[in-house]
Amino acid sequence: MPDYFNGRLDAGKLAELQRKHLWLHMTNHRLFETREPPIMVEGDGFIIKDIDGREYIDGLSGGVWAVNVGYGRESIVRAISEQLRRLPYYAGSTATPPYILLAQKLASLLPDLPKVYISNSGSEANEKSFKIARQYFREKYRSDKYKIIYRNRDYHGTTLAALASSGQQERKIKFGPLPEGFAEFPHALCYRCQFGRSYPGCNLECARALEAVILQEGGEDGVAAVIVEPVTAGGGIIPPVAEYYQVLQNICRKYDVLLIMDEVVNGFGRTGKMFGFQHYQAEPDMITLAKGLASGYMPIAATVARNKIFAQFLVDEEDKTGYFRDISTFGGCAAASAAAVENINIIEKEKLAENSAAMGAYLMEGLRELTEIPVVGEVRGTGLLAGIELVTDKKSKQPLTERHLAQVVADAKTAGVIIGRMVRSVPGFNNVLYTAPPLIINKEGIDRIVKAFRGALEKLQF
Ligand code: PMP
Secondary structure, eight states: OOOSBTTBOOHHHHHHHHHHHOOOTTOOGGGGGTOOOOOEEEEEBTEEEETTSOEEEETTIIIIIOOTTOBOOHHHHHHHHHHHHHOOOOOTTSOOHHHHHHHHHHHHHOTTOOEEEEESSHHHHHHHHHHHHHHHHHHTTOTTOOEEEEEBTOOOOSSHHHHHTOBOHHHHTTSOSOOSSEEEEOOOOGGGOTTSOOTTTTTTHHHHHHHHHHHHTTGGGTEEEEEEOSSBOTTTOBOOOTTHHHHHHHHHHHTTOEEEEEOTTTTTTTTSSSSGGGGSSOOOSEEEEOGGGTTTSSOOEEEEEOHHHHHTTTOOOTTSOSSOOOOOTTTTOHHHHHHHHHHHHHHHHTTHHHHHHHHHHHHHHHHHGGGGSTTEEEEEEETTEEEEEEBSOTTTOOBOOHHHHHHHHHHHHHTTEEOEEOSSOOTTTSSEEEEOOOTTOOHHHHHHHHHHHHHHHHTOOO
């Protein structure tokens, strides 16, 4: 037990200090009037333990689908501590061995994207991709070509431009004015097709709709990039249909628009392949990575780019910069890079992307059996990224409310399984429950997750 208060982990004291001083993310602190939120103290594999000794299956990989390799990885701890001892940190404008080795490792996984720019969070990785796209076109004397098109329901982060590029209106409303130069195209959720069509006879109208948005924003002369999550995560677990990205990519090429894929959630095995885009025929120009990059053992993120993009930053003429005009203090941190290298080694050695595919298929099989329950509208997902959309009845598809979703999450927790719900109901999208356990999960763990869903859903009253 760590030495918090003279060798004792004092639950009461920590709870009191939490209530007094901690401003929790995404938490209404009025909840303290009725109950104490849990304090997590230990993890092992896919099990997480709270301060009262209760154990849960972590069906959310650290709450936000990050801890891909699971808890208690001694080799990552060793890699970090050895590097901390040797040299914890040096600014990202100067190399250290782990920083170089991480770049090489990522380039070996993504050979078409061999230029690696390190930062600290998913939001930051996306911001960098926008800055790279804008500077790239400016170096080509295309100052007008700066707009970024994003997809409805996708999420790209919390900082203002990342938020501006997120297709979730409910997250934006209290923070305007947001940076300009961002525009939205339709989501790819077949269950709630906004064109009233059904696949495969739909001609993928949702993807083709990108072209009209690009034209409206100035076409080739106005738009720099399109950003998408290969499989939308927090916006409702939406895997687009097989041909979707071919259509998107052709449109991008037609207008000389860069395609950025946000693999912050999808990356490192979450969807059953190392990267989400590998389920599709897609050739992104940039990819952004975070969460599973070091599985939460250290904060780190990356933006990786094609050589053709990097090449524009090399030209050192009088009116050109000659380098990417960007820096962040902790981007490239040696110890965080060491954590990421060892984390990726584990994912490769233990074939965790493959396990994610196998366990994901088993999970889907289990969850699909729940569609017999009247409130289960649709089960969807890829690999170990699964969602269940809840409705009042299957015909009207009227969404169940946040209160009902919260009840299912609470009941599952009582049964010892942590699952999630999209927050702030947006009818038709955020009435979705989800699970994304660590990629080391086994059949027993999946059985318990499915059982917890079933138990909670069957007793749901509305
Ligand atoms: N992109 C996606 C797809 C995400 O889900 C998230 C976070 N949930 C982010 C970007 C932002 O990452 P961060 O919270 O590390 O800034």
